Amino acid sequence: MIWPFKVKKEPRTVAGEKLQQIENILFPPLQLETDKDGNKFYIDSTVDMNLESVLSDLREGYNDATSQSTIEDVIKRLIKVRDILHVLSEFDTDAKYIIVDNYSEKDLDNIKAKDGIL
Numbered sequence: 001m002i003w004p005f006k007v008k009k010e011p012r013t014v015a016g017e018k019l020q021q022i023e024n025i026l027f028p029p030l031q032l033e034t035d036k037d038g039n040k041f042y043i044d045s046t047v048d049m050n051l052e053s054v055l056s057d058l059r060e061g062y063n064d065a066t067s068q069s070t071i072e073d074v075i076k077r078l079i080k081v082r083d084i085l086h087v088l089s090e091f092d093t094d095a096k097y098i099i100v101d102n103y104s105e106k107d108l109d110n111i112k113a114k115d116g117i118l
Contacts, residue, residue, distance in 0.1 A: 018084050025077050025084075047074050 031043040050070050057067045082088075091098075 021084050022081050025080050047077060050074050 027046045031045070032040060033043055034040050051074060054067050054070045054074075057064075
């Protein structure tokens with residue numbers, strides 16, 4: 001006997017697969033753990049919470065190995081996302097240097113060559 005209903009699985013698109021990869025990298029699910037006293041707790045490894053935590057530590061004056069390691073991990077994860085999306089910066093060959101910053105238009109008047117990466 002043939003089952004009267006056929007469950008149709010929707011094929012994943014390349015875009016859907018990439019989106020899932022990015023979600024897994026940037027926003028992995030919470031991990032449930034148990035401490036030595038038997039208390040359960042969650043570990044949140046999402047990039048936004050990692051950065052929020054590090055920013056809080058830095059504001060309180062803690063620039064320790066853990067904070068630096070967390071920042072390095074977030075950078076690696078963002079590089080993975082950049083690779084998945086094939087987002088590469090295009091360079092004009094006439095440019096003499098690069099400034100890595102979150103600038104505003106008013107800041108352009110104050111930029112000097114010493115501020116850039118050669």
